[in-house]
Amino acid sequence: MLTRAGSVVVFLAVLAFPFFYNLVSTGYSSSATAQPQLKIAKPGKCVEDTAWMRKNHMKMLIHVREKAVREGVRSVDHSFHGCINCHPKREEFCNRCHDYVGVKPECWNCHHYDL
Amino acid sequence: MATKIKHTRIEGKSSAYLVFMIVAGALAALSPLSALYLFFEGHHVTSMTNQVPWGMPIVMAIYLIGASAGSLVLSAMSSVFGRAEYKPFSRMAALLAVLLIVAALMAIIMDWGRPDRILVPFFHFQPRSMFSLNAILYSLYMALGIVYLWAMFHNKEKLERLLGLCAVALAILVHSGTGAIFGFVYVRELYNSPLLPPSFIAAALSSGTALMIITLHYTFRFTGRKLDERHVHNLGKLMGVFILVVIYFIFIENVTRSYAPKNYEAASFLLLHGGKYTAYFWIGLVLMGLVVPAIIALNGATGKSVRWILAASWLQLAGVMLERYLIVIPAQILPLEFFPNKEITSGFLDGQFAEYSVSLLEWIYSLGLAGVVMFGYGLAIRLWPMVPTEAAYPEQLLKTN
Amino acid sequence: MALDRRDFLTIGGLIAAGTALGSVGSAFSHTASGHEGHEAEPAVKRTGDRASSKNKWGMVIDIEKCGEGCDACVRACRKENNVPHFDDPKLDIHWIRKITFKQKGVPGAEERQMPAMCFHCEHPPCAHVCPVAATFKRADGIVLVDKHRCIGCRYCMIACPYKARSFVSMHVEPKPGDNRDVPVRMHGVVEKCNFCVHRIDSGEEPACVESCRKEGNGAMVFGDFNDRASKVSEMVRTSRARRIRPDLGCDPQVFYMGI
Numbered sequence: 001m002l003t004r005a006g007s008v009v010v011f012l013a014v015l016a017f018p019f020f021y022n023l024v025s026t027g028y029s030s031s032a033t034a035q036p037q038l039k040i041a042k043p044g045k046c047v048e049d050t051a052w053m054r055k056n057h058m059k060m061l062i063h064v065r066e067k068a069v070r071e072g073v074r075s076v077d078h079s080f081h082g083c084i085n086c087h088p089k090r091e092e093f094c095n096r097c098h099d100y101v102g103v104k105p106e107c108w109n110c111h112h113y114d115l
Numbered sequence: 116m117a118t119k120i121k122h123t124r125i126e127g128k129s130s131a132y133l134v135f136m137i138v139a140g141a142l143a144a145l146s147p148l149s150a151l152y153l154f155f156e157g158h159h160v161t162s163m164t165n166q167v168p169w170g171m172p173i174v175m176a177i178y179l180i181g182a183s184a185g186s187l188v189l190s191a192m193s194s195v196f197g198r199a200e201y202k203p204f205s206r207m208a209a210l211l212a213v214l215l216i217v218a219a220l221m222a223i224i225m226d227w228g229r230p231d232r233i234l235v236p237f238f239h240f241q242p243r244s245m246f247s248l249n250a251i252l253y254s255l256y257m258a259l260g261i262v263y264l265w266a267m268f269h270n271k272e273k274l275e276r277l278l279g280l281c282a283v284a285l286a287i288l289v290h291s292g293t294g295a296i297f298g299f300v301y302v303r304e305l306y307n308s309p310l311l312p313p314s315f316i317a318a319a320l321s322s323g324t325a326l327m328i329i330t331l332h333y334t335f336r337f338t339g340r341k342l343d344e345r346h347v348h349n350l351g352k353l354m355g356v357f358i359l360v361v362i363y364f365i366f367i368e369n370v371t372r373s374y375a376p377k378n379y380e381a382a383s384f385l386l387l388h389g390g391k392y393t394a395y396f397w398i399g400l401v402l403m404g405l406v407v408p409a410i411i412a413l414n415g416a417t418g419k420s421v422r423w424i425l426a427a428s429w430l431q432l433a434g435v436m437l438e439r440y441l442i443v444i445p446a447q448i449l450p451l452e453f454f455p456n457k458e459i460t461s462g463f464l465d466g467q468f469a470e471y472s473v474s475l476l477e478w479i480y481s482l483g484l485a486g487v488v489m490f491g492y493g494l495a496i497r498l499w500p501m502v503p504t505e506a507a508y509p510e511q512l513l514k515t516n
Numbered sequence: 517m518a519l520d521r522r523d524f525l526t527i528g529g530l531i532a533a534g535t536a537l538g539s540v541g542s543a544f545s546h547t548a549s550g551h552e553g554h555e556a557e558p559a560v561k562r563t564g565d566r567a568s569s570k571n572k573w574g575m576v577i578d579i580e581k582c583g584e585g586c587d588a589c590v591r592a593c594r595k596e597n598n599v600p601h602f603d604d605p606k607l608d609i610h611w612i613r614k615i616t617f618k619q620k621g622v623p624g625a626e627e628r629q630m631p632a633m634c635f636h637c638e639h640p641p642c643a644h645v646c647p648v649a650a651t652f653k654r655a656d657g658i659v660l661v662d663k664h665r666c667i668g669c670r671y672c673m674i675a676c677p678y679k680a681r682s683f684v685s686m687h688v689e690p691k692p693g694d695n696r697d698v699p700v701r702m703h704g705v706v707e708k709c710n711f712c713v714h715r716i717d718s719g720e721e722p723a724c725v726e727s728c729r730k731e732g733n734g735a736m737v738f739g740d741f742n743d744r745a746s747k748v749s750e751m752v753r754t755s756r757a758r759r760i761r762p763d764l765g766c767d768p769q770v771f772y773m774g775i
Contacts, residue, residue, distance in 0.1 A: 165683055
């Protein structure tokens with residue numbers, strides 16, 4: 001039988017599994033830590049500045065989504081469609097960062113991006 | 116109060132226990148597996164369709180909630196109503212109540228198309244939706260059940276009485292709410308009835324008692340502890356009375372429904388020419404699930420035999436399962452009426468009787484939920500002192516009997 | 517002379533028909549003068565830049581005009597909203613369907629057809645039972661499913677009296693040729709007709725109504741019930757337009773003429 005201390009160690013090991021798993025599976029290469037490079041298809045000015053967008057685009061999209069679905073406010077510039085207008089290729093834009101941080105939003109399951 | 120009852124953990128070294136836990140664990144593992152399969156594949160792998168959107172998972176959910184509510188009321192009998200004869204299995208009943216509500220919540224949530232959105236109902240409370248109200252009630256009920264168990268373990272009698280009282284009130288509310296999920300649906304004749312909430316409670320009490328009899332008997336037999344037979348006789352009698360109440364509700368509900376000409380079609384579908392549903396109703400539910408167990412339990416000779424009462428309990432458990440099935444399914448089989456006195460057809464199967472038979476995945480799903488309860492019970496009586504060393508019948512009650 | 521019931525109805529009917537004819541006539545003259553003879557593209561004018569209770573969208577469907585075997589509305593809807601085919605009638609998603617009906621128990625009774633979709637009830641039972649308000653009624657009366665929020669419990673399908681709802685029970689792959697103005701779908705949520713809400717918001721009528729007018733027989737008319745001058749208001753005022761199952765009290769916003 002495990003002692004109490006032993007079971008705590010086992011528990012912590014199981015808890016830390018994702019950490020070690022990622023460490024091994026990515027080989028801890030330098031590429032995994034390099035900043036992802038975005039390709040901007042239509043360079044120009046975004047509706048908000050880049051730093052703000054990087055931090056808040058998800059909140060903005062959800063806010064605009066609720067407005068559009070529930071209240072019928074269909075202004076384009078801050079919406080998902082607004083994003084697509086300037087960044088038509090998901091692979092070259094959204095995916096770059098989202099793959100990097102391992103966040104999988106559901107937007108593209110239903111909303112057409114590039115086909 | 117009766118003599119102090121001593122609870123101990125079971126040893127859990129017998130091979131019977133090992134076999135039980137392996138079987139229960141294997142069954143319990145089926146539950147998340149089938150749920151994951153359903154989540155990734157979509158509901159086309161079940162028999163649930165656009166005509167019959169609710170299938171076996173919902174049947175299981177209301178069945179488990181019912182048994183849970185019944186168990187909790189039984190558990191509170193000793194502390195709240197001062198009935199000393201229910202004291203020995205008060206902990207076991209409360210444990211079952213908690214396990215059953217957990218399994219019921221699993222049944223409901225894993226059946227959602229998007230179980231990953233489990234927290235959404237808590238952020239968007241909709242007081243007009245019975246589901247939304249129930250989400251709150253079920254969570255409260257589960258939490259209260261756990262605190263109530265805790266109070267019992269720590270011999271806090273005043274707290275136990277207070278919590279027991281709240282638990283009974285909440286159990287009744289929870290199960291009325293469950294009945295109202297169906298009773299409030301005014302567009303389907305076979306659902307819409309103010310009698311469903313009380314009828315659900317009656318069936319909860321009868322099935323909860325039946326489950327208690329079975330659990331008591333097998334737990335004491337396999338742990339080699341002594342169970343006074345009079346406990347089983349007493350519970351059997353109680354179950355018999357509850358079954359009579361269930362029969363009364365089913366009778367009133369169907370007679371009332373059959374009286375109005377606009378309901379002839381719906382009522383006669385269930386009672387006269389619904390094919391397998393009519394057979395389930397009369398032979399399965401009324402005869403084998405209600406009348407026979409009631410007769411066994413209330414008859415003088417068979418009511419004093421543990422074997423007979425056990426048989427009656429199994430019949431009753433199956434009967435209430437069938438009752439839930441007959442509440443959920445036939446109402447969806449009947450086509451919705453667009454125009455009175457007109458026949459309609461369409462590419463969407465309008466105006467036709469729908470088809471439903473429990474698919475393999477739904478069987479696995481349901482068995483998995485039973486496994487969760489069994490495994491949880493086996494584990495809990497091993498981990499905590501749930502089962503009394505001896506369940507004697509309180510002597511002072513014998514004099515009055 | 518005492519009027520009996522039949523006479524009364526006949527006279528009432530004549531008066532109603534007269535007013536209906538008159539109003540149709542005036543409607544024609546109105547469009548003719550406004551648009552130089554072309555049949556007007558009925559614009560859906562919403563008030564302001566958001567859904568507002570100043571509008572109340574609805575539909576009137578004249579069954580007398582609905583052609584047998586014509587499925588222009590169904591095809592248009594499928595195309596517009598990317599509605600998939602599963603090749604299984606029990607699982608197929610239907611936003612709009614053609615219903616055939618005839619008198620029960622009358623041999624050789626005449627069969628007639630009508631389209632049926634979500635009726636966008638004033639008191640929608642689906643929205644009342646939804647535990648998360650994923651189904652809700654917008655300010656302009658359109659009943660919508662917010663698929664971002666739907667948990668897939670299917671209580672709304674139990675509660676809907678008109679079988680307007682379908683559950684997406686299978687994975688659907690987006691494909692080239694899909695209408696990109698409308699998202700596709702994930703399995704596990706409920707969906708239904710939304711009166712082509714994206715078209716209404718951009719001032720167009722629903723796809724089914726448009727195709728009924730252009731390819732079909734012009735049986736469907738869409739408009740604003742709050743606008744007394746709109747064609748739908750006029751039709752409901754002056755004809756015997758009826759709702760389906762008015763006894764339930766859900767007050768659908770889709771009316772039928774000639775049932």
